Amino acid sequence: MSSLLGVALGAAFWILALLTLAAALFFIFMAFVPMGPLGLTATSDDGGTSVPVPRAYVLFGVGAITGYLGGFALILRHLRRIVYSLRIGDPFQPANVSRLKQIGLTLAVVTGGAWIGQTLVSRLVRGALEPPSMFDLVTPAFSVLVVFVLAEVFREGARLRRESELTI
Numbered sequence: 001m002s003s004l005l006g007v008a009l010g011a012a013f014w015i016l017a018l019l020t021l022a023a024a025l026f027f028i029f030m031a032f033v034p035m036g037p038l039g040l041t042a043t044s045d046d047g048g049t050s051v052p053v054p055r056a057y058v059l060f061g062v063g064a065i066t067g068y069l070g071g072f073a074l075i076l077r078h079l080r081r082i083v084y085s086l087r088i089g090d091p092f093q094p095a096n097v098s099r100l101k102q103i104g105l106t107l108a109v110v111t112g113g114a115w116i117g118q119t120l121v122s123r124l125v126r127g128a129l130e131p132p133s134m135f136d137l138v139t140p141a142f143s144v145l146v147v148f149v150l151a152e153v154f155r156e157g158a159r160l161r162r163e164s165e166l167t168i
Contacts, residue, residue, distance in 0.1 A: 002087045009080045016073035023066040064117045071110035079105050092157030100151035111140035
């Protein structure tokens, strides 16, 4: 089972890594290649309306997507290493405690960034998006707490393993 999980995490990691690279390259392209405002066309039954989209909005969106994808690629990288330590039969090692804490921190930053980004977009473009509420952060905050609790469980497991290795 852990082998299959390792393969799935590996595939997901490489897909996210490539998407992050593509988004970063697109961000660099948009930042340095001179262009005018992009046109966004919304159509309805009575015709279409073209709305200019400022370059800063496009850069913000592409940067946010790059950060989001990169954050989850980083999480998957750490999960792959944790699953590898599980496959070799040594999951309670100090490095996994650090990996779990980094996963929790990355998850918190990505979640907070997405919430702030959604708030900014809802304020800048009234009516296009509902502003998020604090309730939208309950489940992600709980997930972050679970990851940090698991890190402490792994820390205790590593401590117990060290003690058992010292026992004759």
